[in-house]
Amino acid sequence: MAFRRAGITTVDEWLILMETKQQAWWRKQQKRAKMTWWSRVGLGNLSQADVERNTTMSEGLFFNVATGYIEGVVRGYRNTLLTGQQYSNLAQCETIDDVKLQLGPAYGDFLADLPPNPSTSALADKTLDKLVSEFRYLQANATGSLSKFMDFLTYGYMIDNVALLITGTLHERDTRELLERCHPLGWFETMPALCVATNIEELYNSVLIETPLAPYFKGSLSHQDLDELNIEIIRNTLYKNYLEDFHNWVNSHSGVAGSPTAEVMTEILEFEADRRSINITLNSFGTDLSKADRQKLYPSFGKLHPEGTLMLSRADDPEAVRIAVDGVHDYRTFFDQTGMGSGSNVGNMAGGSDEGKSLEDLFYQKEMELSKLAFTRQFTFSIVYAWVKLREQEIRNITWIAECIAQNQKDRIGNYISVF
Template identity: 55%
Template structure:
């Protein structure tokens, strides 16, 4: 019955997103792209993929930023087509996906404004999926209260922002606290919404959001070592979902070193391998913070690849968007390596994890 009712409202768009999924670049295509001698060759190779002639009208020499911008526009166009044709509750589900980009845009603007970066440049760097009408006004806010009352109160982020108002000043530490407080509220709200959807969607999204929450808990813990962030403040930033919650979260809130984090993650079988050093690297069997983040990101990608082949689930839309975002970052990385004549870096290409936090 669930399968029949799902297709009535969402069958067409599920077919569309599966078409998008089929157009994602594969390992063979990436291998071909890494062999390109210059960005003109890179552009020609991309034209033979699902990207088509999206760079055809760009003048030479083409830049890495242009490639990333045009690829992002393609993602946005495809996502907006899905959102414009969706009905409830899929339309609300797609809206929730954009809230993460809104949070990133807000933090980008207030951080850039704090460090006196050019406003026009900051606005250009904002992700289109996270754009809202009052976003430019963030550049003139000087306190958290002003930020909330004049700009964010009427946005979807308004309810998430209420717990941030106690941080009166906009400095680097408070901005990181705001970022993680917003993500905590967002993940919990998104998780609770997905519980109402039922079926395959609830199971799949619970798994994905639980992993995202755990990754944030681990990153917050490690990146707060040696900073002025108190253990009480750290604990308040942890989402109340995930496989580490509640016992693991309580232990990580008190942790002082990486070995304690490793001991907590040993309790979750899926997380045990995160702390194993890559073969041939220094560190007697223990991964450093960068290796840990890479492994968590790869695990998230693996989960998303599996979920994009499931049927009758909204998680397919979420996972496709995440994989597409990763693809754009990878393309930008390969293009930058080619532009700088550093093709040897492909051996250890980094994916640029978006959610990393530093205190």
């Protein structure tokens, strides 16, 4: 009855309420302790270090009560990621079977049912299965703010899946076949319901009702926008709304704002927003996308916002993009290393030495640096996000090495990103 009077209908809402009350109680006790301390030794003797130490203790106390177990599990997962030496061993393999054997200790039963000399796509699918299995285990044990945080991690994959279903519907393909191509982390319970749509308007209405992405559609897109020419605009619009929502949540939610999670995730999300703004600009050259429409696709936060994104919206060539990002050291360095603005093109994992890396490669490297740094912090949800990104890079590395072996391109096999 007390739950009903308080307007609480789920266990997660109760946990969030308890978390908020615990934090309020601790602040009250901390204030009392400070007043007692001040009365004994004087206000001037309480150092900033004492205050920060007490704050850290309170963060650790309540964080570990709710999510300490999951943090320990994730740090254990991080320790199973492949190291530089293991990648070197993989690069020496002669066949995909050799790769499978080398991955045995790390991936175990997930590779057990692969046939002899499997395809690289089959190998990649099995490595992805491990990520999905571990993520689902964490998600099943997450409560309160962490549960919502992990939901946010899946929304990006949901956007890709919905875009795939929209494309299939436009081409009048059987959307049930497309379900097999959807990313498992972007799967939601009502996704099969989207398959009953026979036209784009029915699919649009289903998305608004049946998926967690409804808020990102409302007010931004109508069913008239869902055509083949606009599919990438749709995807980028949804991502923009998603990133802005995620950024706002980590900086305003009562259980997260002001915490190490907010600090780390703000930096990560700002980088992601900037990366998308730069890529959207470069990919728009030579297309019918107007500068005004391009600007609407930029997230409204990040190190480049607002001056840098304004300059990006006016850019006509890669040199103008380089000038727009000149105020951010990392991005300026990336353009200098790739020669962007001097006639070079943007590639995806184009092989070669460090000097031959593409802009996309350097963005991936930066993402891995931020993810690795997240594990140096304590009492933060961000390590879950970081672990997912690190594992995804590991899957890309394994797929790249296996593909080079399958195509006998051993001279390009070293173009992977080893983090540990």
